[in-house]
């Protein structure tokens with residue numbers, strides 16, 4: 001059913017459709033509306049799962065860990081400081097192969113405290129072993145939830161999945177979202193039936209001590225599974241398309257890339273802005289397209305190479321930075337092409353940190369002025385009093 | 396076992412414990428004994444969440460496990476929350492007849508895990524939380540915790556020319572838990588196994604959140620002979636240093652009286668290397684302070 005609702009409510013509806021047995025979450029802006037909506041569904045008797053009020057995000061993550069280990073389907077949502085506070089538990093879930101799904105309403109990290117959007121929070125967790133997906137719009141964010149459970153719960157995968165959606169930009173934006181019926185979602189997503197879980201008929205030990213003769217094998221398996229998940233993420237996106245008629249990409253998605261020579265690479269809601277920018281540039285005869293990274297972990301190196309055969313330059317736009325190195329995504333792209341026959345030039349831009357607006361005119365300008373240049377970690381739209389000499393695009 | 400001992404083949408005194416033998420705890424480990432008693436009292440229809448600490452480390456080196464029941468270890472500070480998730484999952488699936496136990500050491504409970512524990516107690520979820528109180532972080536090499544007694548020497552509260560060891564009081568963990576107004580909060584000790592097992596059974600029959608603090612000597616950390624574990628544990632009770640009490644809805648309902656069995660604190664302290672520095676001329680006042688702590692306990696709970 002099509003509804004004019006907030007992105008958060010779209011997610012809440014779809015989470016309910018996934019029939020989680022246990023939800024535990026702690027409020028933090030801009031995630032709050034998701035859990036408030038779920039609490040209301042529970043209060044109205046629509047949600048059959050348990051909603052556990054906890055004392056912290058650390059507690060929330062630990063509750064859903066326990067629930068999932070006991071054979072339940074579990075859900076949580078958070079952002080920023082809350083995600084950091086969950087950190088220890090998130091790594092633990094991946095190590096224990098518990099396919100929890102959480103939604104992250106991406107937000108900047110303190111200090112200075114900022115409640116506004118960027119991707120710094122998610123980037124901190126990139127080595128946690130979680131599958132990490134980024135949604136472009138509210139429909140995709142909603143649709144990602146049944147897909148995420150189906151990916152994570154696959155017996156060959158058994159990994160937790162993080163769905164990233166830009167805080168405020170998506171969570172608080174009111175748009176049309178098509179929410180499928182319970183029956184349709186049930187047909188797509190079967191009940192969670194793990195082979196191994198905590199139960200008294202078959203007592204198993206979870207979370208053993210692993211001495212040096214065993215620990216490395218668990219890491220090897222995790223890495224191997226991340227690689228295996230690549231094919232499944234694509235397959236499930238196709239399956240979803242077959243069932244619901246909607247496709248937002250598999251590991252990646254492309255826009256007007258067929259003959260593109262210069263290609264924007266980005267994740268999340270900025271893709272929407274970029275589509276307008278690319279349409280404008282195309283109208284002026286520019287051969288430009290967009291490569292949307294939908295799955296950040298596993299990172300789709302092969303898929304990216306496949307679609308970039310004819311591309312001369314990649315303009316990587318990212319809302320996070322690894323201090324002392326630079327943009328994370330641009331480095332991933334450089335490593336993707338290192339040693340390959342075809343090596344498009346990778347230009348790296350950092351923008352939109354802490355909710356800094358990203359107007360189309362800045363994107364068009366950076367597109368124009370970056371031609372023929374070597375660029376790494378170029379901050380876009382800095383205030384002039386801080387911007388270094390020679391900055392390409394300033395406020 | 397050699398055949399030279401010409402004893403008759405004996406039946407094992409009890410059937411195999413749910414925390415079975417062959418694990419790596421030190422000889423005389425009070426925590427291993429305490430956990431075994433708790434598990435056997437709870438029975439096999441129980442799911443257990445355990446914090447990081449000696450108990451988890453000595454019992455689960457992969458690919459082995461000493462646990463004959465469904466058991467999970469996640470982190471140092473979250474067994475209460477993990478158990479809460481397990482309880483919620485069971486409840487949602489309509490499995491109301493399975494016990495859920497969360498357990499951890501004094502550090503995992505009274506210090507780093509206190510937030511998760513408070514959440515569990517506040518929500519009054521149907522979980523029994525058991526704290527094995529060996530009065531320091533043993534797993535990491537005997538550092539002090541919030542439950543280390545006043546003047547005990549640990550590796551982070553050493554005695555020296557300027558110090559008599561741990562300068563903070565032992566936290567009133569029972570009081571903290573009981574103040575959540577939960578239906579049952581109690582202390583017990585490995586010195587009195589029947590009492591301990593009775594309390595576990597009793598607690599598991601009560602719906603809601605329950606808390607049990609079990610005093611478990613640690614020969615390695617307390618520096619006492621491994622065969623003295625039970626004697627040391629008994630003396631903690633008879634000196635008044637570890638009161639054995641039951642509380643319901645934040646009211647004391649039952650206590651183990653000491654009466655004429657009362658012993659001077661020195662009898663307890665002198666068996667343990669962690670208090671050795673208190674038996675010098677300069678430490679007289681400090682020893683007196685320990686006496687006062689025992690006296691205050693006895694008066695507060697009316698143990699005389």
Ligand SMILES: Cc1ncc(C[n+]2csc(CCOP(=O)(O)OP(=O)(O)O)c2C)c(N)n1
Nearest residue numbers: 447448449471500501502503531532533534
């Ligand atoms: C977040 C975190 N901090 C510190 C540690 C290190 N650590 C592991 S066990 C432990 C002490 C355990 O003490 P306690 O809970 O009293 O259990 P015991 O070993 O004494 O039975 C510490 C400090 C850890 N594993 N995780």
Ligand code: SF4
Nearest residue numbers: 420421424449613615
């Ligand atoms: S150090 Fe103490 S608590 Fe740990 S196994 Fe040895 S006796 Fe038990």
Ligand SMILES: [Mg+2]
Nearest residue numbers: 500501531533
């Ligand atoms: Mg301890």
